[in-house]
Amino acid sequence: MTSPLTLPGWRHVYSGKVRDLYVPADGSTPSGAEERMLVVASDRVSAFDSVLEPGIPGKGVLLTTLSLWWFDQLAGGDGGRGIPNHLVADHVLSADAVRELIPTQVAGRAMVVKRLDMQPIECVVRGYLTGSGWAEYRESGTVCGIRLSAGLENGDRLPAPIYTPAFKAPMGEHDENISFERTIELVGEARAHELRDLSLEVYERAARTAEAKGLILADTKFEFGLDDAGVMTLADEVLTSDSSRYWDAATWASGSTPSERMASFDKQIVRDWLAAHWDKQGAPPELPGEIVERTAARYLELLERLTS
Structure with a gap:
């Protein structure tokens, strides 16, 4: 498995087979932001309890996009009652300017979420x-x-x-x-x-x-x-x-x-x-390109x- 990315403003704390989890780096976010976490979906693919090579190009973006779409639907976009989810704003106001919380290295495949029990x-x-x-x-x-x-x-x-x-x-x-x-x-x-x-x-x-x-x-x-x-x-x-x-x-x-x-x-x-x-x-064999x-x-x- 490849090493997790070093992301500005975030500290890596955990990696699963597919996702990497980060928490705010010390002093890098405004008051209250310590409850935020960054969930990054990688392109890694696993089967039979093994992470395989190579990954699936664009998989992290596809999974994150679909999750965000479903969270929106279930928040009431499908006409039903809103189901609470863990998403929080992916930006903050800093010195009268908007500051994005998702680093550019993982844009499109990361979600900012609140810490839950x-x-x-x-x-x-x-x-x-x-x-x-x-x-x-x-x-x-x-x-x-x-x-x-x-x-x-x-x-x-x-x-x-x-x-x-x-x-x-x-x-x-x-x-x-x-x-x-x-x-x-x-x-x-x-x-x-x-x-x-x-x-x-x-x-x-x-x-x-x-x-x-x-x-x-x-x-x-x-x-x-x-x-x-x-x-x-x-x-x-x-x-x-x-x-x-x-x-x-x-x-x-x-x-x-x-x-x-x-x-x-x-x-x-x-x-x-x-x-x-x-x-x-x-070790599992490498996946063919096809x-x-x-x-x-x-x-x-x-x-x-x-x-x-």
């Missing part, structure tokens, strides 16, 4: 049967322990969206699917219900928006945190190709095989190639279709 729950909502849910259903007739009706096929729409939370594991470990009852043990009953209800509301609103654009939002995951006033706040990225599974609605309806029906607008192209060319031992280009095109197509 992040909840230890990854809030997953599934509207369709696929992925690990399909594997579990074939074995036991359940998805994350939730009993489903018999006779469903891979890629089928569920009778109603289901909430399947996970416990956010420490860096380098796998998230753990948990029951709703376990969520109550972790965060308390009232907060567990709030997380579930908010997640289902956001999913259903986003799914309707996607449907109007000829897209299916098969599943997604959200993260929430509490702000200083105790308000549950939508955080991190939201409804991007990295956190969500989108399919083309027409192809889903007419496709004759699962791979045709569920061709997703994300890094599935990378996963498929890597699964066929790597045994998960040692795989990188195809993946970048799918990310861009999703952004254009949703926002046009």
Whole structure:
């Protein structure tokens, strides 16, 4: 993984597989700004718990642009009630002049956000049967322990969206699917219900928006945190190709095989190639240029279709 950038006015504190997190450098921001953080989306791409080379050119900009668009929609732009999010102003007034807080090196792929007390729950909502849910259903007739009706096929729409939370594991470990009852043990009953209800509301609103654009939002995951006033706040990225599974609605309806029906607008192209060319031992191979280009095109197509 490449070293994080040195950014004027910001101090690097953390790097994940894709994102880098910064806090204000000492004395570099006006009073109150210590609550701000800078989230930078890189072009890095990961699969099977490994960061791959090369990255996907422009991916950080595409993910950030889509997150910002969705935050705007969910703030009431889609006609629904406003869902609080972690975005704050990306500029301040300094000596009667506007000073941008996002450094030029990361313009277009960074968000200025407020610090939150992040909840230890990854809030997953599934509207369709696929992925690990399909594997579990074939074995036991359940998805994350939730009993489903018999006779469903891979890629089928569920009778109603289901909430399947996970416990956010420490860096380098796998998230753990948990029951709703376990969520109550972790965060308390009232907060567990709030997380579930908010997640289902956001999913259903986003799914309707996607449907109007000829897209299916098969599943997604959200993260929430509490702000200083105790308000549950939508955080991190939201409804991007990295956190969500989108399919083309027409192809889903007419496709004759699962791979045709569920061709997703994300890094599935990378996963498929890597699964066929790597045994998960040692360092992963370098991605071919054609795989990188195809993946970048799918990310861009999703952004254009949703926002046009």
